[in-house]
Amino acid sequence: MPRLARSEWYDLTRDMNWTLSYVSDEDVWPQDLSNSYGIPTEKWWGWDEPYKITYPEYVHNQVGKDASVYSINAVLSRSRIFEELDPGWKSAILAHYGAIAVPEYLAGIGEARMGRFGRAAAWRNMATYGTLDETRHGQIQTYFPYGLLAKEPRADWAHKTMHTNEWGAIAARSLFDDMFTANDAVSTAIQLTFTFETGFTNLQFLGMAADAMKVGDVDFGALISSIQTDEARHSQQGEPTVKILIANGQGEVAQKLVDHMFWRSWHVFALLTGLSMDYYTPLEHRTHSFKEFMEELIVKQFMDQFRDFGLEVPWYWKEHFLPELDWYHHALHLGVWFWRPTVWWNPDAGVSPAEREWLEEKYPGWNDSFGQYWDVITANVRDGHPELTLPETFPTICNMCQIPLVNPAGFNAGRLAHPEPLIVDRDGRRLLFCSEPCKWVYEQNPARFAGQLSLVDRFLAGHIQPPTMEGALAYMSLSLAEMGQDATNYAWAFEKQLAVPGT
Amino acid sequence: MATRQRQQPKTWSLLGDVRRRPSAYEAVTAKFHYHFRREPTPFEHPGMPLNDWYLRNREGSPFQVDDWEDFRDPYKLTYKDYVALQHDRETYVDKLIDRHEESASVEGLSDEWVSTLRELYIPLRFPLHILQMVGLYVGQMAPSAYITNCANFQAADELRRIQRIAYSTKMLANAHGDELAATATARSAWEKDPVWQPLRETLENLLIAYDWGEAFVALNLVVKPSLDAVVNWRLSELAERNGDHFLAALLAEFQQDSNRSRKWSADLAQYALGRQPDLRQVMEGWTAAWTPRIEAAVKALAQPFDEAPVGLAATDVVSATGTQARDHLQACGL
Numbered sequence: 001m002p003r004l005a006r007s008e009w010y011d012l013t014r015d016m017n018w019t020l021s022y023v024s025d026e027d028v029w030p031q032d033l034s035n036s037y038g039i040p041t042e043k044w045w046g047w048d049e050p051y052k053i054t055y056p057e058y059v060h061n062q063v064g065k066d067a068s069v070y071s072i073n074a075v076l077s078r079s080r081i082f083e084e085l086d087p088g089w090k091s092a093i094l095a096h097y098g099a100i101a102v103p104e105y106l107a108g109i110g111e112a113r114m115g116r117f118g119r120a121a122a123w124r125n126m127a128t129y130g131t132l133d134e135t136r137h138g139q140i141q142t143y144f145p146y147g148l149l150a151k152e153p154r155a156d157w158a159h160k161t162m163h164t165n166e167w168g169a170i171a172a173r174s175l176f177d178d179m180f181t182a183n184d185a186v187s188t189a190i191q192l193t194f195t196f197e198t199g200f201t202n203l204q205f206l207g208m209a210a211d212a213m214k215v216g217d218v219d220f221g222a223l224i225s226s227i228q229t230d231e232a233r234h235s236q237q238g239e240p241t242v243k244i245l246i247a248n249g250q251g252e253v254a255q256k257l258v259d260h261m262f263w264r265s266w267h268v269f270a271l272l273t274g275l276s277m278d279y280y281t282p283l284e285h286r287t288h289s290f291k292e293f294m295e296e297l298i299v300k301q302f303m304d305q306f307r308d309f310g311l312e313v314p315w316y317w318k319e320h321f322l323p324e325l326d327w328y329h330h331a332l333h334l335g336v337w338f339w340r341p342t343v344w345w346n347p348d349a350g351v352s353p354a355e356r357e358w359l360e361e362k363y364p365g366w367n368d369s370f371g372q373y374w375d376v377i378t379a380n381v382r383d384g385h386p387e388l389t390l391p392e393t394f395p396t397i398c399n400m401c402q403i404p405l406v407n408p409a410g411f412n413a414g415r416l417a418h419p420e421p422l423i424v425d426r427d428g429r430r431l432l433f434c435s436e437p438c439k440w441v442y443e444q445n446p447a448r449f450a451g452q453l454s455l456v457d458r459f460l461a462g463h464i465q466p467p468t469m470e471g472a473l474a475y476m477s478l479s480l481a482e483m484g485q486d487a488t489n490y491a492w493a494f495e496k497q498l499a500v501p502g503t
Numbered sequence: 504m505a506t507r508q509r510q511q512p513k514t515w516s517l518l519g520d521v522r523r524r525p526s527a528y529e530a531v532t533a534k535f536h537y538h539f540r541r542e543p544t545p546f547e548h549p550g551m552p553l554n555d556w557y558l559r560n561r562e563g564s565p566f567q568v569d570d571w572e573d574f575r576d577p578y579k580l581t582y583k584d585y586v587a588l589q590h591d592r593e594t595y596v597d598k599l600i601d602r603h604e605e606s607a608s609v610e611g612l613s614d615e616w617v618s619t620l621r622e623l624y625i626p627l628r629f630p631l632h633i634l635q636m637v638g639l640y641v642g643q644m645a646p647s648a649y650i651t652n653c654a655n656f657q658a659a660d661e662l663r664r665i666q667r668i669a670y671s672t673k674m675l676a677n678a679h680g681d682e683l684a685a686t687a688t689a690r691s692a693w694e695k696d697p698v699w700q701p702l703r704e705t706l707e708n709l710l711i712a713y714d715w716g717e718a719f720v721a722l723n724l725v726v727k728p729s730l731d732a733v734v735n736w737r738l739s740e741l742a743e744r745n746g747d748h749f750l751a752a753l754l755a756e757f758q759q760d761s762n763r764s765r766k767w768s769a770d771l772a773q774y775a776l777g778r779q780p781d782l783r784q785v786m787e788g789w790t791a792a793w794t795p796r797i798e799a800a801v802k803a804l805a806q807p808f809d810e811a812p813v814g815l816a817a818t819d820v821v822s823a824t825g826t827q828a829r830d831h832l833q834a835c836g837l
Contacts, residue, residue, distance in 0.1 A: 001597055001601070002597055002600040002601065002604065002670065003604050004670065004673055004674070004677075008673055009669050009670050009672070009673035009684075010669075011686075012628070012669035012670075012672055012673060012684060012686075013628070013665060013666045013669040015686040015689075015690070016628055016629050016632040016665075017690075018629060018690055018693055018694055019694060020707055021694070021703065021704075021707070022703065022704040022707040022708060023707045023708060023710065023711050027711045028707070028710050028711060032552040032553060032555075032556060033553070033556065054666055055589075055593070055659070055662050055663045055666045056593040056596070056597065056663075056666070058586075059586045059589045059590045059593050060590055060593065060594075062586040062590075063586045063587050063590040066582070066583045066586060066587075067587075070583060102535055102537070105535050105648070106535070106536075106538075108642075108651075108655065109643045112639040112640075112642045112643035112655060112658075113639075113643055115635070115636065115639040115658065116636045116637070116639045116640045116643065121632055124632070124635070124636060124639075125662060127639075128635060128639065128658055128659055128662050129659075131639060131642065131655050131658070131659075132582065132585075132586075132655065132656075132659055135582045135652060135655060136582040136583075138531070138535065139531035139532075139581055139582050139583070140531075140582075140583075142530065142531050143527065143530065143531050146514075146515070146527075146530045146531070149514070149515075156515060156516050159515040159516075159517060159534070160515065160516060160517050162537040163517060163534070163537045170547065173537075173546075173547040174547045174548065177538075177546040177547045177548065177551065178547075178548065178551070181538065181546060181553075182545075182546035182547075182548075182551040182552075182553040182554065183553070184553075446550075447550050448548060448550045448551055448552075449548050449550060450550050451548065451549040451550050452547060452548040452549060452550070
């Protein structure tokens with residue numbers, strides 16, 4: 001191997017910052033693509049990545065990682081492992097592929113934007129690796145479900161979700177376009193890498209990989225843990241960017257960018273990961289509840305980060321965020337299960353007697369709050385009327401996060417002061433928000449978000465024809481074969497409570 | 504809801520009724536850019552300022568065909584293939600360096616040749632970094648992932664070349680003086696030396712060629728092919744003449760990356776012309792605008808070739824580079 005240690009020559013790979021002479025700074029780094037927040041050009045040149053890597057190290061490492069993951073897939077795709085997976089777990093990975101696979105590829109656009117419009121050569125180099133990484137993640141996470149198409153037609157959603165107007169797709173597109181596909185380079189570093197990847201996905205992938213291995217889904221476990229090792233590296237572009245903003249008196253800007261994207265990420269995270277962890281993962285393989293996971297990993301990590309960088313916890317932390325850990329994803333789960341024909345996976349009710357016992361233990365009071373809805377649903381199913389558990393109307397949708405409002409369930413669970421959404425009348429239009437932070441995010445930058453119609457707005461505006469449930473399902477690109485059904489064909493409703501020994 | 508069996512699908516539904524099952528390369532590349540020509544705006548919230556940017560510079564570019572999704576990278580590279588390919592090539596470079604570190608060949612280079620390298624080789628990481636930046640611009644603006652991936656891999660190839668230049672610069676500095684590895688040595692040449700100014704002017708202007716079609720044509724059909732010809736061919740030849748077998752072999756190695764860039768670029772140009780013959784005028788307009796700029800840059804860079812201990816006539820550098828540039832345009836159908 002070449003004799004010079006990386007540290008001896010590394011700086012020569014990252015010092016290509018120079019003063020422009022023939023064109024202007026404003027033309028080369030337009031604000032829409034690279035918001036400097038008023039920090040002078042040369043101040044950015046001190047951008048220093050905490051994780052050092054060279055191109056030869058990159059390709060030498062990555063080739064081994066890819067070979068390993070693809071060879072596991074090659075072997076397992078010929079086995080019956082997928083067919084034998086728990087139905088709830090299958091739903092979890094189908095939901096994951098649909099919401100994450102192509103967006104990861106598109107995060108490569110955000111990375112390439114930082115690779116072009118990042119304000120230091122060192123940063124642009126890191127983003128070049130990030131661009132490659134996200135190409136990898138998009139390709140590998142479509143390749144695996146591609147191999148499942150013959151076994152599971154819903155795997156098609158790993159590819160098509162972002163092309164559709166399925167409500168979850170609209171929510172994901174709204175989030176990811178805001179975060180990276182249509183974000184400027186500086187904000188992307190704070191919002192994609194510092195907030196979303198360091199804060200959420202890095203840890204989520206660790207958790208999912210561990211869960212996958214316990215469930216016996218070696219294929220998905222190997223995939224996810226391999227992706228996580230890339231995320232751990234390229235997510236570190238946020239830290240030096242935050243440091244430069246703070247060192248140059250723009251800490252408030254960094255704080256707002258974090259507050260904005262932490263909240264938005266939380267809502268989609270609760271929808272995707274909250275349901276997977278607390279309802280779809282087989283009970284015997286759950287090591288922690290979603291709330292415990294959030295508290296022990298996400299919340300703790302964020303608190304540490306805020307302290308390390310001199311940021312504050314977001315303004316909504318105690319009043320809105322921490323309380324939602326107790327109820328928001330339970331309410332979403334009810335809604336997703338009820339409106340199951342509108343999603344591309346089969347929601348697992350996850351409320352057998354043993355599961356309810358676990359939920360009550362992890363979320364004291366769950367039976368009295370959410371359990372009461374499931375009592376009615378269970379009774380209808382047992383009475384042979386599952387049709388009564390299906391929707392005939394539409395929910396209202398938040399004009400920020402694009403997720404259906406579940407405020408009444410939060411209110412009935414005693415977690416919200418009132419069941420109604422927050423209403424804002426602006427420019428002749430009535431906007432509905434699920435929460436104060438969603439309203440705040442919108443109002444921080446109304447020009448950015450105004451003009452978009454939620455799925456329900458489109459329905460009311462006559463964009464969805466015919467204006468019926470069937471018309472809406474067709475608008476969402478859901479064929480009859482793809483519409484979600486109960487994952488276990490209601491088996492949970494007929495499970496008996498285990499007799500207590502001695503009685 | 505009743506369950507209904509769907510016919511076993513051959514491939515992604517978005518690819519339609521295909522006659523043959525798409526390859527793995529196609530399955531992980533086709534139709535990933537959901538935002539291209541999306542109505543009413545590329546991105547979900549119409550108020551996002553980048554909608555205007557993409558509508559102006561991508562959907563609004565004169566470089567349009569009805570469908571970009573039939574374009575194929577002639578090498579059909581997925582990420583997995585790309586890193587496997589470059590892992591092999593970088594293993595070769597590692598061994599090349601091993602061999603020359605063992606023989607201490609860099610220590611034997613003459614002061615005069617080192618002086619040529621100081622002027623002509625060491626500053627290279629600056630202009631090549633701009634090629635990396637513009638490559639990523641083309642990647643993020645391209646209307647199909649089939650194109651995006653080629654451009655992004657090309658940008659990574661620039662990173663590759665820069666890093667080996669950085670390593671060899673440090674080898675030179677260890678043998679011939681620390682100052683060779685100082686940032687100021689490369690930066691001041693790049694910012695002030697007349698040899699570099701026409702190239703710097705060209706590349707700074709290339710950075711703001713924001714129409715995606717123009718960025719692609721200017722970078723991949725005109726500027727990069729010529730600059731690569733100077734760096735990977737002429738400079739390699741000059742190094743060989745001056746007994747610097749290490750540098751000659753190192754730069755020649757990068758010819759492989761250049762050739763790959765030229766091949767996919769030519770295929771894309773031909774694809775565009777095949778789909779929309781009227782594009783010839785647009786593309787030739789761009790090549791006509793950028794060719795004199797890069798020619799002036801090559802002419803300035805050719806001077807130090809003349810002045811090397813064993814020189815290469817500046818006129819020969821210019822004419823050989825011009826020949827390569829014209830050959831490439833011809834391969835592009837222009």
